[in-house]
Amino acid sequence: TEKHYKMPKDFLWGGAVAAHQFEGGWQEGGKGVSIADVMTAGNKDTARRVTDGVVDGEIYPNHWGIDFYHRYPEDIELFAEMGFKCFRTSIAWTRIFPNGDEVEPNEEGLKFYDNVFDELLKHGIQPIITLSHFEMPYHLVKEYGGWTNRKLIDFFVNFAEVVMKRYKGKVKYWMTFNEINNQVSWDDPHPLLQDSGINVKPGTPGMEEMMYQAAHNEMVASAKVVQLGHQIDKNYQIGAMIAMCPIYPLTAKPEDIMMAERAMQTRYYYGDVQANGEYPNWLPKYWERQGINVTISDEDREILRKGTVDYIGFSYYMSFTTKSTAENPEYVYTESKDLVDNPYVQKSDWGWQIDPVGLRYSMNWMQDRWHKPQFIVENGFGAYDKKESDGRVHDDYRIKYFHDHVLEMEKAVALDGVDLIGYTPWGCIDLISASTGEMAKRYGFIYVDQDDEGNGSLERSKKDSFEWYKQVIASDGEIL
Ligand code: P53
Numbered sequence: 001t002e003k004h005y006k007m008p009k010d011f012l013w014g015g016a017v018a019a020h021q022f023e024g025g026w027q028e029g030g031k032g033v034s035i036a037d038v039m040t041a042g043n044k045d046t047a048r049r050v051t052d053g054v055v056d057g058e059i060y061p062n063h064w065g066i067d068f069y070h071r072y073p074e075d076i077e078l079f080a081e082m083g084f085k086c087f088r089t090s091i092a093w094t095r096i097f098p099n100g101d102e103v104e105p106n107e108e109g110l111k112f113y114d115n116v117f118d119e120l121l122k123h124g125i126q127p128i129i130t131l132s133h134f135e136m137p138y139h140l141v142k143e144y145g146g147w148t149n150r151k152l153i154d155f156f157v158n159f160a161e162v163v164m165k166r167y168k169g170k171v172k173y174w175m176t177f178n179e180i181n182n183q184v185s186w187d188d189p190h191p192l193l194q195d196s197g198i199n200v201k202p203g204t205p206g207m208e209e210m211m212y213q214a215a216h217n218e219m220v221a222s223a224k225v226v227q228l229g230h231q232i233d234k235n236y237q238i239g240a241m242i243a244m245c246p247i248y249p250l251t252a253k254p255e256d257i258m259m260a261e262r263a264m265q266t267r268y269y270y271g272d273v274q275a276n277g278e279y280p281n282w283l284p285k286y287w288e289r290q291g292i293n294v295t296i297s298d299e300d301r302e303i304l305r306k307g308t309v310d311y312i313g314f315s316y317y318m319s320f321t322t323k324s325t326a327e328n329p330e331y332v333y334t335e336s337k338d339l340v341d342n343p344y345v346q347k348s349d350w351g352w353q354i355d356p357v358g359l360r361y362s363m364n365w366m367q368d369r370w371h372k373p374q375f376i377v378e379n380g381f382g383a384y385d386k387k388e389s390d391g392r393v394h395d396d397y398r399i400k401y402f403h404d405h406v407l408e409m410e411k412a413v414a415l416d417g418v419d420l421i422g423y424t425p426w427g428c429i430d431l432i433s434a435s436t437g438e439m440a441k442r443y444g445f446i447y448v449d450q451d452d453e454g455n456g457s458l459e460r461s462k463k464d465s466f467e468w469y470k471q472v473i474a475s476d477g478e479i480l
Contacts (some may be wrong), residue, residue, distance in 0.1 A: 002407070002480075004407070004410070004477070004478050004479070004480055005410040005411070005413070005414040005477065005478070006475075006476045006477060006478045007410065007413065007476050007477040008476075009476065011085075011420075011421075011422055011423070011476065011477070012085050012086040012126075012128075012375075012421055012422025012423070012424070013083065013084065013085050013086070013422065013423055013424075013472070013473040013477075014079075014084045014085055014086035014087050014088060014125070014128070014422060014423070014424040014428075015079060015082075015084055015087055015088070015424050015425055015426075015427075015428025015429070015445070016087075016088035016089070016128075016377055016378050016424035016425065016426050016427070016428065017068075017087075017088070017089050017426075017427060017428065017429065017431055018089065018090045018130065018133040018134065018135070018178065018434070019089060019090045019091065019092035019095075019133065019135055020034060020036035020037075020062045020065070020090075020092060020133070020134060020135040020432075021036075021062065021065060021427075021431040021432045021433075021434060022065045022066050022068045022089075022429065022431040022432070023065050023067075023068050023069045023092065024063065024064040024065035024066065024067040024068065024069050024070075025065075025067070025069030025070065026060075026062065026063040026064075026065075027063075028069060029095060029106075029108040029109055029111075029112055030095070030098060030106045030108045030109060031092065031094050031095045031098060031106075031109065032094035032095075032097070032098025032099050032100075032137050032138075032139065033053070033054060033094065033098075033137070033138045033139070034062075034092065034093065034094045034135040034136060034137060034138060035050070035134070035135065035136055035137075035138050035141060035193055035194070035197060036062040036134060036135045037054060037060060037062055037063060037094075037138065038050055038051050038052075038053060038054060038060070038138055039060065039062065039193075039437060040058050040059055040060060040437065041059040041060070041061050041437040041438070041452060041453075042435075042436045042437045042438070043436050043437075043438050043440075043452070044349070044350050044351075044436055044438075044441075047190065048190065048435075048436065048437045050189075050193060050199060053138070059453065059454075061432045061437045061438075061439065061452070061454065062432055062437070064450075064454050065431060065432055066429065066430065066431055066432075066448045066450060066458065067458055068429075069112075071458070071460075072115070072116050072119060073119055074460065075429060075446075075460065076116075076119050076120055076123060076125070077123070078429070078446055078460060078462075079120075079123070079125060079428065079429075080123035080124070080125060081470070082428075082445065082466060082469055082470045082473065083470055083473035083474055084123075084125050084428075084473070085124070085125065085126065085422070085473075086125060086126045086127070086128050086173075086422060086424065087120055087125050087126075087127055087128065087424070087428075088127075088128040088129075088130065088377050088424045089116075089127065089128075089129065089130070090129065090130035090131070090132070090133035090135065090178070091113055091129060091130075091131065091163055092109075092135050093131075093132065093135060093136055093137055093159055094109075094135065094136075094137050095108075095109030095110075095112060095113075096109045096110060096159060096162060096163060097137065097155070097158075097159055098137065098139075099137050099139040099140070100136065100137030100139055100140040100155050100159075101137075101139065101140065101143075101144075101151075101155055103158070105159075105162045110162075110163075110166055113163075113166075113167065114166075114167075114170075117167060117170045117171065118170075121170060126171075126172065126173075127167075127170065127171050128171075128173045128174075128175075128375075128377070128422075128424065129163075129167070129171050129173070129174050129175070130174075130175045130176075130178050130241060130377075131156075131159070131160055131163070131174060131175065131176050131177070131225070132156070132176065132177045132178060133178040134178060134194040134195070134434060136197050140152060140155065140197055141193070141197040141198075141199050142199075145197075145198070146193075146196050146197025146198045146199065146214060147195075147196040147197055147198070147213075147214035147215075147217050147218055148196070148198060148210050148213050148214050148217070149217075150217055152197075152217060152221070153217055153220055153221040153224070156221045156225070157221060157224050157225060157228065160176075160225040160228065160229070161228060161232070164225075164228070164229050164232045164233070164236070165232055168232060168233050169233075172235060172236065172237055173237045173239065173311075173375070173421075174225075174229060174236060174237070174238045174239065175238070175239045175240065175241040175313045175377065176218075176221070176222035176225055176226070176238065176239075176240065176241070176309075177195070177218050177222060177240075177241060178241045179195065179241060179242065179243035179315060180195060180215065180218060180219070180222075180240065180241065180242065180270045180274075181242055181243055181267055181268065181270040181271070182194065182195050182243050183195040183196055183211050183214070183215060184211075184266060184267050184335055185335045185336055186207050186208045186210070186211035187202065187207060187208075187334065187336050188202070188336060189201065189202055190435070192207065192210070192211060192214075194434070195214075195215075195218075196210075196211070196214035196215070196218065197214075198210055198211070198214060208290070208292060209292045209293060209294070212287070212292060212294045213294050213295065215270060216294055216295075216296060216300070219270065219273050219274060219304060220300050220303055220304065222240070222274060222307065222309070223274075223277075223303045223304050223306065223307025223308070224303055224307060225238065225307075226238045226307040226308070226309060226310070227303075227306055227307045236310075237310045237311055238309060238310050239309050239310055239311040239312060239313040239375060240270075240271060240274040240275065240309045240311075240312055240313060241313040241314065241315070241377060242268065242270065242271050242312060242313070242314045242315075243314070243315050244314040244315060244316050244362045244366070245267070245316075245317070245318055245319055245320050246264070246319045246320070246358050246361055246362045246365065247260050247263040247264050247267060247319070247320045247321065247322050247339075248260060248319060248320070248321045248322070248342065249321070249322065249323065250321050250322065250323040250340055250342075251323065253323075253324070255324035256322075256323050256324050258324065258331055259322050259323060259324040259328075259331050259333070259338070260322055261331075262282075262331040262332075262333050263320075263322050263331075263333040263335075263338065265280060265282055265283075266333040267333070267335070268369075269283055271312065271366070271369075271370060272369075272370075273304060274308065274309050275308055275309055275312060275369075275370035275371075275372050276308065276370065277304050277305040277306070277307070277308040278301070278304060278305065279296075286332075289330070290332075309372065310372070310373070311372050311373040311374065311375055311421060312366055312370055312372045312373070312374050312375070313374075313375045313377040314362075314366070314374065314375070314376065314377065314378075315376075315377060315378030315379065315426065316358075316359050316362060316376060316378070316379050316405070317352055317378070317379065317380070317426075318348075318352040318353045318354065318355060318358070319342065319345070319353055319355040319358035319361075320339050320342075320353070321339065321340050321341065321342040321353075322338050322339055322340060323338075323340055341353075342355070348381065348382060348383065349382075349383065349384060350382055350435075350436075350441060352382070354381075354401065356401075356404035356405045356407070356408045357408055359376075359379070359405055359408045359409060359412070360408040360409070360411050360412045360416070363409070363412040363416070363418045363420070364412060364416055364418065367416075367417075367418045367419065372419075373419040373420070373421050374418060374419065374420050374421065375420070375421040375422050375424075376409065376420070376422070376423045376424065377422075377424050378424065378425070378426040379402075379405055379423070379425055379426060380398075380401070380402075380425045380426035380427055380443040381397065381398045381401035381402070381443065382427075382433065382441040382442065382443050383395070383397055383398060383441075383442060383443075384440055384441075384442070385430075385442045385447060385463065387447070391461070392461070392462075392463070392464070393447050393461075393463040393464065394463075394464050395463045395464055395465050396464065398443075398463070398465045399464065399465050399468045402425065402465065402468070402469070402472075403480045406423070406472065406477060406480055407480060409423060410477055425443075425445075425469070426443050427442070427443030427444050428443075428444060428445055428446065429444045429445070429446040429448060429460070430442045430443065430444035430446065430447055430448040430450075431443070431444070431448075437452075438452050439451055439452050439454075440452055444463065445462070445463055445465045445466040445469050446460050446461070446462060446463065446466060447460070447461045447462070447463050448460055449461070
């Protein structure tokens with residue numbers, strides 16, 4: 001018999017989504033065009049493309065999402081039925097500032113989120129809000145070069161100030177930039193665009209420098225928003241959001257250990273800056289050797305020091321593995337080249353390595369490194385689901401994934417003393433995949449009848465995992 005643990009009564013069980021992946025209504029209520037609106041459909045073999053504006057004849061799945069924009073009362077009722085205590089979503093920047101550089105906000109956009117948050121609160125569900133989740137205004141990409149431009153700091157802080165004032169009393173937990181460290185893969189145009197609105201062809205000279213500058217500007221903006229948020233409401237909890245994929249050494253060979261250490265430093269320096277308030281020592285040395293120039297003023301350093309985050313929000317899906325090579329004596333970590341398969345774990349259909357123990361390991365590592373409360377704001381299993389003849393999805397594979405991960409999460413809390421605020425599984429209702437644009441890569445407890453081209457009734461129905469998660473919440477995590 002397996003030993004289970006109970007989470008505290010005030011533990012925030014819930015679910016997570018992002019505006020651009022599920023709202024639809026891309027032109028309603030005065031909304032502007034976001035970067036997600038110019039990304040075409042892809043799949044696990046074909047990358048999504050970015051078009052120059054919205055082009056006739058292309059397929060843009062984020063335009064329709066799953067139509068939460070019109071169906072939110074029904075969807076929120078299903079979340080309430082599962083017993084959600086909280087619900088993580090993002091505010092689409094383009095609903096509030098359609099182009100991003102306006103001074104006055106769009107009232108219709110603000111009203112929409114009032115309605116959604118009121119509906120959640122009516123059911124006892126508190127909204128957990130990401131300010132920037134892969135959906136910045138396309139105008140800021142085209143006219144300003146995205147986050148490489150320091151002007152974005154003011155635009156973003158203005159946006160944050162407007163919504164943090166407006167939703168005072170309705171929202172307590174905020175996060176600034178979703179998965180700010182995805183852009184560590186700077187040679188891949190997809191994360192550069194999603195994180196930072198940098199729209200360049202692969203192989204463009206200077207991409208790594210652009211990434212470091214953009215990330216710096218984001219972290220300065222984030223630190224300003226932390227300080228501003230605390231002035232607006234001293235109860236606000238404002239967090240970072242890190243994509244946590246721990247990187248293991250392939251063997252016990254000392255060079256492999258050093259390579260994995262440098263890989264972790266490279267992938268998580270963003271968290272060091274946001275939690276510790278300063279850059280780690282190794283990084284300026286690395287920049288010097290690579291000829292990378294990042295403009296960082298003394299004032300910036302002061303802002304970073306004063307604006308450390310209240311908690312670490314993170315996603316956890318998988319772990320990575322790396323090894324050293326003779327050609328790379330200085331352990332430069334390039335994520336597109338330096339990852340190898342881990343012989344001890346299995347992969348999902350999209351090649352994501354399934355590793356529940358890696359979650360407990362990561363939580364311990366972050367606790368000791370950053371000394372902050374943690375919030376698991378994404379975790380889940382993307383899979384092909386099929387409705388069986390009884391009209392239902394029997395997703396035992398998803399239940400197993402969640403069982404194994406929740407158990408390791410509970411050990412991290414009960415046995416290791418990690419300070420954990422809550423757990424919001426990703427895509428609690430099926431939605432559009434961020435990396436591929438597919439509908440077929442499903443995460444939900446709730447099935448949505450729609451295919452990759454946007455055909456379907458959009459009808460919602462419960463999968464087997466719906467009842468499973470409901471019982472987990474009802475038992476404070478004891479019945480898995
Ligand atoms: P999809 C890469 C690696 C880990 C998480 O991802 C990632 C990504 C970027 O796609 O994204 C997060 O939909 C992200 C969500 C996203 C979710 O994980 O590609 O915060 O927006 O949908 C799952 O399967």
